[in-house]
Amino acid sequence: MNIRALLPFGILLLAWIASMSMFTVDERELAIKFRLGKIIQTEFEPGLHFKVPFINDVRKYPRQVLTQSNPQELFLTLEKKNLFVDFFVKWRIVDVGAYYRATRGDELLAAQRLIEIVKDGVRSEFAKRTVPQAVTAERRELLDDMLASARKNALTLGIEVVDVRVKRTEFPEQVSDSVFDRMRQERARTASELRAQGAEAAEQIRAEADRQRTVTLAEAYREAEKVRGAGDAEAAQIYAEAYRKDPEFFAFYRSIQAYRRSLGKESDLLVLDKDSEFFRYMERPDAGR
């Protein structure tokens, strides 16, 4: 009866001891087994493992690639210009024992120390370059040299630096403003250039049109005068041919025609001598005889 009543407790106790003496390691995890605070094993494959309850202690750390970003910070370039730079470090724990000893397994602390190491490298790389070089350079190339030393230092923390990437390289606010000014001026320059080109083209077109008009009219004038001249010549010939037959009569005929045309208007006032041919018979009706 007693034994039967204790049976469930016995089973529970066994299960508890069993669970205390086993632990699992995930694909994503690294583990350290301690014996009374001393590291005795760090190499664990993922899967089920055993330990002695109370004597062995197990701690787990990430096996994955981790990211640590550094917020924007001012870096000096070769020409002593300030650049805001932020970068991120991809890192991974490779030697979990060393990692534990160096950082007490505190991921934040580890990341912080890693950033210190990498930042020095980044700073020195930026100090070697001018702004265009820093901006233009391949980010990878920018960091390769620096990565070598950072890698070595990081290994003492049990950490492998997988990659360091620069994200932003930006000018501080005042410099940005002057960049904007420059860009604006550049646009303004383009704008005025375009407008001037437009005026140029327009003036060319107008001038061309005016020239064409002048030429056309002048040529037309030339042709017209030629035709007029030909007409005048022809007319003169006709007149001459006719009038040559009796020049004396022509002179008379043409004269009276001219008198007719030029005199005898209502507004004219003629002051006449009574002795003229016309008035021959006015006072002496028999003068002709």
Add this chain to the structure above:
Amino acid sequence: MAWNESGNGKNPWDRGRNDGPPDLDKIVRDWQQRLSTFFRGGRGGQRPAGPAGNPINAPLLGLVAIVVGVIWLATGFYRVDAAERGVVTRFGMYQTSTEPGLRWHLPWPIERVERVNINEVVPFKLQTRMLTADENIVVVDLVVQYRRADPVQYLFNVRDPEATLQDISESAIREVIGKNKLDFVLLEGRTEIAVQTEKLIQQTLDEYQTGMFVTKVNLQDANFPSQVEAAVQDAIKAREDKERVSFEAQAYANDVIPRARGEAVRRQQDSEGYRARVVADAQGEASRFTQLLAQYQKAPEVTRRRLYLEAMEDIYANSSKVLVDTAKGSNLIYLPVDKILEQNQNRRPAAGPNQPVQAPAASAAAEASTVTRDREDRRTREAR
């Protein structure tokens, strides 16, 4: 570590029942096989064994144990969607990847399954300001689309792969933009930049073994920062202005040149007309003269006098006259010419301004002095 932790909250027993019986046979065989391999491995402590030798409680306890055992085993059922793959780990160690369908794994705490959607294309947007190679600032809108192509790598290798992709993308686009000049970025370079960025992102993703695959990088927009916008707009307007001014000039040219051509034709035609008229006039007058001459030659004296008198008659008939007798008179005669002209003027108010005329002293030689000061007269002479 519950059975539903990796699932979507559905009860796996329900799923087991809902699916038809034909699959169940295979599954049962499957887990039997698994169980046997598992127990051959020597870890048999998990089996909920009923205490067999109890005379009173044995049947009841046995039944309870069997029911509990069956329920426990049933928690191992899970379903993998068509777009998904299941990743099974046994005590944390990667075991297998499973295809879509109804599956079973050893229940907790032995095996776990995590499902990853490998077909879904996930987009994310990125908008940042960055420097170009010629130290200009440009604002870029980037859309990166990716897929979790390798579920095992995706799950295990990198912590927070999405954030990693974001970091990588930002770094990559900056690197590519930083190598190109502003005009290239804004105008012709878009596709090329997208292609380069995609390549760079993929390369880095592979380096980290994230198991992610970038399907497309789209440079949606590359623009000037808002601080420069006004100047940019003005430049665009200037381009329009340039066109407009040219068009205006063209319009002017199109107006002027045809008019000039028209004018040229008019001059031509005028001159032709003039020529025709002058010649016709000449012919007419010549003909008239010739005919008259023929008659004149028959009776010259009479004809001559007749012509003269007729002409004088016409002239004198229409105009004002003053007869002066030079033979008798004094040398100086006063003629109120202006008065006379004024009179004439009053009769014809439309005539030009009158001018006072001091009549010249009629000399003995004078036959007929004419005073013709009227403009009208000049005009008629011009017109012939």
